[in-house]
Amino acid sequence: MQGTVDGFRYGLVTPVVAYLMACLGGALGLRCITRSMLVTHSWRAGWLALGSAAIGSGIWTTHFVAMAGFSVEQTAVHYDRAIMFAGLGVAVLMVGIGVFIVGYRGATGVALFTGGTITGLGIASMHYLGMAGMRLNGVLEYNTATVAVSVAVAVVAATAALWAAGQIRGFLWSVGASLLMGLAVSGMHYMGMAAVSVHLHAAATDAPGGDSPVALLAPLVIGPLAFLCLAGVVVLFDPLMVMGKPAWTPVERKPGVPAHPEATHGGRRPVSRAGRRRAPRRVRTPQNR
Numbered sequence: 001m002q003g004t005v006d007g008f009r010y011g012l013v014t015p016v017v018a019y020l021m022a023c024l025g026g027a028l029g030l031r032c033i034t035r036s037m038l039v040t041h042s043w044r045a046g047w048l049a050l051g052s053a054a055i056g057s058g059i060w061t062t063h064f065v066a067m068a069g070f071s072v073e074q075t076a077v078h079y080d081r082a083i084m085f086a087g088l089g090v091a092v093l094m095v096g097i098g099v100f101i102v103g104y105r106g107a108t109g110v111a112l113f114t115g116g117t118i119t120g121l122g123i124a125s126m127h128y129l130g131m132a133g134m135r136l137n138g139v140l141e142y143n144t145a146t147v148a149v150s151v152a153v154a155v156v157a158a159t160a161a162l163w164a165a166g167q168i169r170g171f172l173w174s175v176g177a178s179l180l181m182g183l184a185v186s187g188m189h190y191m192g193m194a195a196v197s198v199h200l201h202a203a204a205t206d207a208p209g210g211d212s213p214v215a216l217l218a219p220l221v222i223g224p225l226a227f228l229c230l231a232g233v234v235v236l237f238d239p240l241m242v243m244g245k246p247a248w249t250p251v252e253r254k255p256g257v258p259a260h261p262e263a264t265h266g267g268r269r270p271v272s273r274a275g276r277r278r279a280p281r282r283v284r285t286p287q288n289r
Contacts, residue, residue, distance in 0.1 A: 019182050025228060026181025033103055034166070058228060066190070067130070083129060161180035161181040164177035165177045
């Protein structure tokens with residue numbers, strides 16, 4: 001028996017809020033990536049770690065905000081909390097791998113392709129692991145072609161977002177990157193949900209009563225949402241985060257390539273040995289002896 005699936009129980013409220021959560025996590029995370037390209041190696045890992053956690057938390061929060069609007073008319077839906085939080089760990093870990101690749105190698109070429117692919121697969125892994133944590137009187141079935149399209153959407157949009165974040169060209173580029181990351185996360189989610197059908201067990205179905213999805217999921221979303229707010233405070237009060245411009249002239253000027261600052265001593269730029277000019281030697285003459 002096929003169950004009647006409703007992914008928009010509260011209309012457009014859950015899709016819009018889910019997209020905003022994806023954009024928020026993406027905005028914070030991608031700005032941290034941009035910021036990491038404007039500092040020395042000693043600080044870079046910290047910014048990339050914060051960015052990975054922000055994007056991963058945004059992915060996780062987006063998924064379960066969207067799932068608050070999911071229901072099956074013939075049966076109640078519950079969630080396995082252990083699997084849910086495992087999904088959060090997977091999202092942060094896989095996104096972190098992709099982000100660190102781009103952060104250290106630059107948003108160009110093989111590094112961008114590899115980092116974007118791993119980040120997109122992290123988004124997809126979190127989604128399908130979260131779906132595996134659903135408990136209802138039936139089994140979930142997936143359309144393979146639609147699943148493949150959903151993963152492709154996540155990979156392509158995540159790669160584009162990382163590329164835009166690596167350009168270091170100011171606030172508008174960051175907004176565009178955030179919108180792309182939001183599209184990667186929420187677009188992948190709803191494309192993946194379009195692949196779902198529910199086959200109910202032959203036994204008597206559960207009454208769809210009990211706690212609503214919002215009551216079940218709201219307490220779990222509070223933690224990651226609070227972290228996103230905390231990350232937002234860190235980003236907001238960092239002086240280089242708004243415009244994404246360094247206070248010094250970077251050595252490397254290629255867009256998308258991590259720039260390394262020129263060390264200064266006493267306000268003067270160091271001069272390389274090869275570029276150092278020798279002062280002309282004075283020739284002693286009888287007049288100036």
